[in-house]
Every structure is written in structure tokens, then in C-alpha cells.
Amino acid sequence: MRIGLYVPCFVDRLAPEVGMAAWTVLERLGVEVVVPDDAPACCGQPFCSSGRPELAVELPGAMARSFRSVDAIVLPSASCTAFIRHHHLALARNIDRAAVSRAPRVWSFSEFLWTGLGLRTLPGRLDARVGLHPGCHGLRELGLGRPSEHGPGAPESVDPVAGVVGCIEGVTVVRAGRVDECCGFGGIFSATEPAVSERMGRDRLAAFAGVDLVVSEDPSCLLHMKRFKTTGPRLLSMPELVLSALDAP
Amino acid sequence: MSRVPHPRAARHLLADLARTSWHDKAVWHVRRKRDAAAAEVSDWEALREHARAVRRHGLDHLDELVADLARNAARHGVVVHWAPRAADLRQVVGQLLTDRGVTRVVKSKSMLTEECGLNPHLAALGIEVADTDLGERIVQLRGEAPSHIVMPAIHLERTEVGRTFHTHLGTEAGESDPTRLTRAARRDLRQHFLHAQAGITGVNFAVAEDGALVVCTNEGNADLGAQLPPLHIACMGIDKVIPRRADLPVFLRLLARSATGQPITAYTSIFRGPRPGAELHLVIVDNGRSELLGDPDLRAALTCIRCGACLNTCPVYRRSGGHSYGESVLPGPIGAVLGAARSPDTHGDLAHASSLCGSCREVCPVGVPLPEQLRVLRERAAGARPWWERVGLRVMAHVLADPVRAERWGDWLARVSGWLPARMPRGLPQPKRDSFRRLARARKRHLD
Numbered sequence: 039m040r041i042g043l044y045v046p047c048f049v050d051r052l053a054p055e056v057g058m059a060a061w062t063v064l065e066r067l068g069v070e071v072v073v074p075d076d077a078p079a080c081c082g083q084p085f086c087s088s089g090r091p092e093l094a095v096e097l098p099g100a101m102a103r104s105f106r107s108v109d110a111i112v113l114p115s116a117s118c119t120a121f122i123r124h125h126h127l128a129l130a131r132n133i134d135r136a137a138v139s140r141a142p143r144v145w146s147f148s149e150f151l152w153t154g155l156g157l158r159t160l161p162g163r164l165d166a167r168v169g170l171h172p173g174c175h176g177l178r179e180l181g182l183g184r185p186s187e188h189g190p191g192a193p194e195s196v197d198p199v200a201g202v203v204g205c206i207e208g209v210t211v212v213r214a215g216r217v218d219e220c221c222g223f224g225g226i227f228s229a230t231e232p233a234v235s236e237r238m239g240r241d242r243l244a245a246f247a248g249v250d251l252v253v254s255e256d257p258s259c260l261l262h263m264k265r266f267k268t269t270g271p272r273l274l275s276m277p278e279l280v281l282s283a284l285d286a287p
Numbered sequence: 288m289s290r291v292p293h294p295r296a297a298r299h300l301l302a303d304l305a306r307t308s309w310h311d312k313a314v315w316h317v318r319r320k321r322d323a324a325a326a327e328v329s330d331w332e333a334l335r336e337h338a339r340a341v342r343r344h345g346l347d348h349l350d351e352l353v354a355d356l357a358r359n360a361a362r363h364g365v366v367v368h369w370a371p372r373a374a375d376l377r378q379v380v381g382q383l384l385t386d387r388g389v390t391r392v393v394k395s396k397s398m399l400t401e402e403c404g405l406n407p408h409l410a411a412l413g414i415e416v417a418d419t420d421l422g423e424r425i426v427q428l429r430g431e432a433p434s435h436i437v438m439p440a441i442h443l444e445r446t447e448v449g450r451t452f453h454t455h456l457g458t459e460a461g462e463s464d465p466t467r468l469t470r471a472a473r474r475d476l477r478q479h480f481l482h483a484q485a486g487i488t489g490v491n492f493a494v495a496e497d498g499a500l501v502v503c504t505n506e507g508n509a510d511l512g513a514q515l516p517p518l519h520i521a522c523m524g525i526d527k528v529i530p531r532r533a534d535l536p537v538f539l540r541l542l543a544r545s546a547t548g549q550p551i552t553a554y555t556s557i558f559r560g561p562r563p564g565a566e567l568h569l570v571i572v573d574n575g576r577s578e579l580l581g582d583p584d585l586r587a588a589l590t591c592i593r594c595g596a597c598l599n600t601c602p603v604y605r606r607s608g609g610h611s612y613g614e615s616v617l618p619g620p621i622g623a624v625l626g627a628a629r630s631p632d633t634h635g636d637l638a639h640a641s642s643l644c645g646s647c648r649e650v651c652p653v654g655v656p657l658p659e660q661l662r663v664l665r666e667r668a669a670g671a672r673p674w675w676e677r678v679g680l681r682v683m684a685h686v687l688a689d690p691v692r693a694e695r696w697g698d699w700l701a702r703v704s705g706w707l708p709a710r711m712p713r714g715l716p717q718p719k720r721d722s723f724r725r726l727a728r729a730r731k732r733h734l735d
Contacts (some may be wrong), residue, residue, distance in 0.1 A: 045727075047693070049723060050697070050722045051697045051700070052719065057726075058726055060586065067332070078687070079687040079693035079694075084680075087643060088383065088676070088680055089664075090603035090669055090680050090684075091686035105630060119513075143586055148455070162482045174642070174646070177422065178646070178648070185649050186599065186644075187649035188332065189326060189334065190326060190330065191332035191333050192328070192332045216315070220602045220644035220646070221641060223642065224643055225643075226676075227641070229676070231297065231603070233292070233297055233298050234603050234606050234607050235642070237301055238309060238602050261716045264716065282427070
């Protein structure tokens with residue numbers, strides 16, 4: 039199986055190590071990884087959330103073209119995955135519509151490991167109390183886990199992030215008191231509503247007091263929370279966590 | 288535009304760290320009560336889906352349903368009035384009251400009358416209006432607007448209520464015991480009920496097939512207001528109509544559980560017609576709802592049953608407070624949608640008062656797609672955004688359109704970010720000198 043690794047704009051420049059970790063992990067799990075040079079720099083979500091989709095109409099087509107030779111696309115970001123999966127066809131309008139509709143399936147990193155590869159065990163060991171921070175779009179748009187709002191009778195859900203974390207021996211998973219409260223990043227929101235956004239970030243960090251690590255499928259949430267962190271747990275993306283488990287003695 | 292934009296208005300509450308924490312916790316507590324109440328209903332999600340379907344069906348047939356409602360209510364002696372705009376509601380109600388020489392009115396909670404500015408209008412006519420919902424009474428005495436749909440005074444601590452009551456109701460200075468304060472409010476309100484010449488209520492649901500008007504309260508204040516005076520004026524938006532009586536239990540179950548976590552509101556009264564010797568008037572208000580109905584992207588907002596669950600779950604509302612949304616609209620996600628939809632010029636910025644986390648859509652008992660609607664509203668108000676945002680997005684689009692250009696700009700940004708003044712927004716992440724793409728090229732070369 040050949041997968042295309044797509045590293046979104048902010049990971050590319052602000053957290054390249056996350057992309058490299060995802061690449062290494064996928065290869066060690068026996069997957070052939072392609073990283074196309076001509077992949078567009080951004081999936082277009084920032085423009086759509088800002089009310090300016092017309093600035094991004096060509097990105098879905100460009101993306102579909104650069105990944106046309108792979109079986110699946112994997113992203114170390116659930117939010118971008120949700121955007122591509124659910125909004126790219128509409129965003130493309132009539133530009134490269136055929137190519138976009140035939141584009142390979144996009145997977146969020148842990149979703150691909152858990153559901154795509156059927157990963158159930160990992161070598162290595164990590165003795166740590168790990169807090170899970172579910173990104174909002176992964177949770178409520180990709181369906182990675184069960185949103186806390188859901189009542190009885192909601193469709194069954196799987197949580198691939200918790201699943202993959204649970205594969206690592208020695209890890210104790212800790213849930214925050216408000217299990218899936220937003221970290222306050224929200225893309226453009228952090229720029230247009232800086233005060234509310236900062237308070238949300240601080241509160242979210244405080245919710246993880248006492249854990250060793252906070253892990254998320256969304257590096258954007260982690261980068262946001264890092265802005266307000268002085269002490270406390272390390273913030274780690276899923277590819278980095280899995281890599282550190284693979285590397286552990 | 289005289290309104291303070293949301294980001295700035297939000298700072299009012301946020302400036303007080305402890306108060307923000309307390310407000311956030313108080314409102315979140317209600318969200319948790321809602322979760323517990325939902326968990327007790329074995330088919331909660333099916334109930335939501337059913338309610339959504341009934342409400343969407345209701346929108347598709349709104350004209351017929353409202354006509355049926357008016358006809359069936361009139362059959363039972365209800366006098367029906369039509370109010371296309373807010374001014375018409377003010378005029379109709381003002382006329383009804385002045386024609387009968389009414390000078391004292393009791394009013395139970397009605398967000399519609401807030402929307403239409405009824406209280407100031409009646410005051411100008413020399414009519415004294417006492418709001419009788421306890422929370423609404425508190426904010427009325429303070430000269431404030433409600434900060435929540437269901438809990439109008441949720442932004443106040445009990446000591447503040449104590450001070451307000453000390454000033455207006457003569458309770459002892461320093462009294463902040465909730466029970467004693469409530470008793471004082473009750474004594475005062477009892478006098479208003481006894482001397483009122485008319486009662487104004489809202490309507491939670493109006494049943495088209497039999498003309499029944501349903502009013503839900505936890506304090507019984509609507510019942511006293513409707514039953515004691517000889518004139519009852521019920522005010523409703525056209526969106527409150529539901530098709531059949533058989534649909535009512537679906538909404539009663541969802542409303543109270545979603546709003547406060549109760550299985551049902553303490554008082555659920557169904558008015559069919561006037562008492563013998565009394566009058567019952569129904570004012571049916573449009574005030575922009577028909578325009579919203581004709582808007583395919585936003586019309587689902589008309590299915591809202593005003594439970595307030597989207598406020599309680601909203602991480603922005605809980606930290607910015609209800610007053611940050613401006614005083615003429617509902618607060619929270621539903622208020623942002625309705626406010627930005629109806630008054631894009633003055634309230635368009637509210638579409639940005641959300642991180643688009645999606646919790647509101649999942650908690651909504653009728654599944655209003657609030658985040659999607661906020662996105663649409665952002666598109667519509669894009670031209671009114673601040674210049675730096677518009678320019679910034681254009682530059683960003685240009686840069687990101689081409690991966691090579693993106694890398695060049697990224698390199699430049701990584702170089703200059705070290706020189707940026709210390710007064711930049713707190714701790715923005717530092718761009719790395721080597722992008723993933725550069726590292727990836729090196730790795731590929733190495734592998735080759």
C-alpha cells in the first residue's frame with residue numbers, strides 16, 4: 039500500500055518534527071510513504087473559516103492532482119482531514135471537480151493506524167499519565183470518539199486516538215474533567231477573538247493538571263496551548279508519541 | 288453602529304479572572320445537568336431526530352400552520368393580531384392596553400418582547416410593566432438586559448442581587464441568602480400580580496391543529512399573570528407553531544431537559560381560550576422571520592425552541608457572558624446566528640464569536656447546524672471585516688497558492704520573527720528555519 043503523507047501549512051513551518059515523526063512511524067509500520075513535492079501548501083480551511091472560500095478554490099484540485107498516484111492520504115492533523123473529507127468537493131466548485139471527486143481517501147494519522155492498518159499493539163513502553171485532548175473537528179466531524187453531548191441512542195463510535203494510545207504499554211490514559219472542551223484555537227478565531235481564545239487555552243491547559251503528557255491528534259491545538267504554558271505537562275502530537283513508544287527500549 | 292464589537296465587549300467579563308471562572312462554572316453546571324437528563328432517556332438521539340424532523344416539516348408548511356393556528360385559536364375566542372414588524376407588536380400591545388385604560392402590567396418571560404423593545408415602549412405610554420420571572424425581575428430592577436435565554440440573571444452573584452434588592456425592595460443591607468431574597472421578590476411580585484390590569488406572556492409552543500398556546504415556566508408566574516387580570520396578551524413569533532397536539536410531548540421532553548436538566552418544567556400551561564368574562568389576545572409576530580424562512584442556508588435557525596443549551600455548552604459564551612453579544616439579540620451561538628442574519632450591518636461580527644468547535648450543533652435538541660450557519664454568515668459579512676484581516680488573508684492566499692513561494696516566505700518569516708518587537712501577541716509559535724518540505728527533500732536525497 040502506497041500512502042501519500044500530507045503535512046499541512048502550519049505543521050510544515052511551525053512543527054516540522056510532527057510531519058517527520060508521522061513519516062517514520064508509517065514506514066516502520068511497513069507502509070510505503072510518498073511525500074509529493076508539489077502538494078499545495080494549505081488545504082484551504084483557514085480561508086473558509088474566515089468567510090473567504092473564493093481564495094482557496096484551486097487548492098482541492100491541486101491536492102487531488104499531486105496525490106493521484108497513491109492509495110490513501112494521511113495527515114497529522116484531524117482538523118485538516120475533516121476539512122478535506124467533508125468540504126473539499128464543495129470548495130472546488132467547478133474547478134477540477136472530477137479530479138477532486140476521485141481523490142484518494144484522506145485519513146487522520148491515528149485513524150489510519152487504528153482503522154486503516156488495524157494496529158492493535160506497539161512495541162516499547164512508556165510509563166506516563168497521558169491526558170487526551172480531542173480536537174473538535176476530529177471528534178465532531180470525523181467522528182473520532184463520542185462527543186460528550188451525545189445521549190443514548192447515538193451511533194456507535196470508535197476512538198482511534200485512545201485506541202492507539204492504549205496500545206502503548208505503561209500508559210495510563212487520563213481524561214480531562216471536561217472531556218472535550220475546545221482549546222480555543224479555532225484558526226482565525228485566535229486572531230479575531232484573542233482574549234476569549236487565550237482564556238480558553240489557559241483553561242484547557244489547567245484541565246490537564248497532574249498529567250505527564252497531553253496528547254492530541256491536532257498539533258494546532260497543542261501549538262495554541264503551548265503559547266500559554268509555563269510549567270506543567272509536555273504537549274505531544276500523536277505521531278511523536280507513537281514514535282517515542284517505538285523508540286523506547 | 289453604536290454596538291461594541293464582540294471581541295471588545297468580551298473583555299468586560301474576561302478582565303475579571305475569578306468572575307469569568309465562576310460564570311463559566313455556573314453555566315457549565317447546567318450543561319452537565321442537561322447531560323444527566325439526556326442520559327436518562329433511552330432514545331434521546333431518536334427523540335432529537337424526531338423533533339428535528341417535525342420542526343423542519345413545520346418550516347416547509349409554516350404558512351398553512353400559522354393560518355390554521357390563527358383560525359383555531361379564534362374559534363375558541365382568542366383575538367388574533369398580526370405584527371409584521373417589531374413596531375407593530377409595540378403598537379398592537381400599546382393600543383390594547385391604552386384602550387382599556389391599563390396602567391399596570393405583569394409580564395412573564397418573553398424573549399420576543401425583548402427583541403421588539405416592548406418594555407421601553409410601554410413605559411413611554413405611562414404603563415408600568417413588572418417582569419415576573421425572578422431572573423428577569425432582577426435584571427429589570429438593575430436596568431440591564433437578560434444575559435441568558437433561560438437564566439436572565441446568570442451573570443450576577445447573589446451578593447449583587449442582594450444589593451439590588453436592598454436598593455429596590457428594601458431588604459436588609461448585606462442580605463444575600465437566596466431563600467430570603469426570593470421571598471422578598473415574591474412579596475413584591477405578589478402585589479404586582481394583585482394590582483395588574485393585564486398580563487403579558489410569551490408562548491413556548493402554539494399548536495396549529497387546535498389553537499392551543501403552551502407556556503412553560505418554573506415559577507408559575509405566567510399562570511398568575513394570565514389568570515388574575517382580566518386581559519391576557521400572549522406574544523409569539525411565527526416560528527413557535529408546531530403542527531399537532533401529539534407533537535407537543537416531544538418538545539416538552541426536550542425543552543426542559545435541554546434547558547435545565549429537568550424532566551419537565553414545573554408549570555406547563557395550555558391556554559385554549561379566554562376565561563369567562565376575560566379576554567385573551569394573541570399577537571403573532573414576523574419581524575424578519577419570513578425573510579429567514581426564505582434563506583435556504585439559515586432557515587433551520589427558525590426551528591430553535593429557545594432552550595439555551597447552545598449557550599450553556601458554548602466555550603465562548605461561558606467566558607464572554609451574555610451581554611457581550613449586544614442587548615437587542617439573543618446571546619450565545621443561536622443569538623450570533625439570528626443577530627448576524629437579521630442585522631448584518633450592526634451584528635455581523637457575531638459570526639466570528641465562535642471557535643466553530645461544533646458543540647452547539649451536537650447539543651441542540653432540534654439539531655440546528657449552528658457552526659455551518661456561522662460559516663455562511665462569515666462569508667456574507669466578509670467585506671465588513673477589518674482591513675488587516677482582509678489584506679492578511681489575501682497575502683496568505685497568494686503565498687500558500689504555490690508551495691515554492693510558501694517556502695520562500697516561510698524562510699523569510701523564520702529569519703525576521705526573531706527581530707519582532709516584544710509586544711507581539713503572547714508567545715506566538717516560532718517558525719522553524721527548516722520546514723518539513725526541506726527536511727523531506729533531504730530525507731529523500733538521503734534515501735536515494
